Amino acid sequence: MKVKIPREINIGTYKYIVKLDSNLPDFGLLGQCQTDDGIIKLSPEQNINVRNVSLLHEVTHAIKDVFRFDADDDTVDRIAHGMAEFLFNNLEIEFDWSLIQGGENGICNHRKAQ
Numbered sequence: 819m820k821v822k823i824p825r826e827i828n829i830g831t832y833k834y835i836v837k838l839d840s841n842l843p844d845f846g847l848l849g850q851c852q853t854d855d856g857i858i859k860l861s862p863e864q865n866i867n868v869r870n871v872s873l874l875h876e877v878t879h880a881i882k883d884v885f886r887f888d889a890d891d892d893t894v895d896r897i898a899h900g901m902a903e904f905l906f907n908n909l910e911i912e913f914d915w916s917l918i919q920g921g922e923n924g925i926c927n928h929r930k931a932q
């Protein structure tokens with residue numbers, strides 16, 4: 819079953835815009851959750867399976883921030899991989915990125931200047 823990733827995700831009373839952004843601050847960063855700005859940014863330069871887990875990772879950060887529990891990044895990542903296992907390998911859910919900035923396949927046309 820395909821599930822469209824919405825442009826906006828609600829966690830508690832917080833709203834997060836989901837964006838693809840090839841200009842994440844650190845080289846190699848796959849995603850970023852900015853709770854203060856209400857933005858989840860994901861690098862478009864990762865394969866779709868990695869991007870799916872990156873979204874779960876950043877959403878877990880958002881849940882942690884909104885519902886205020888402590889978890890280091892490694893714990894957040896373990897939760898994300900556990901959720902991925904459940905959603906993708908057990909429920910056979912596929913994420914559809916067509917609504918997210920970057921177009922039908924989630925390929926972002928915005929590239930870093932060379």
Ligand SMILES: [Zn+2]
Binds near residue numbers: 879894
């Ligand atoms: Zn993280």
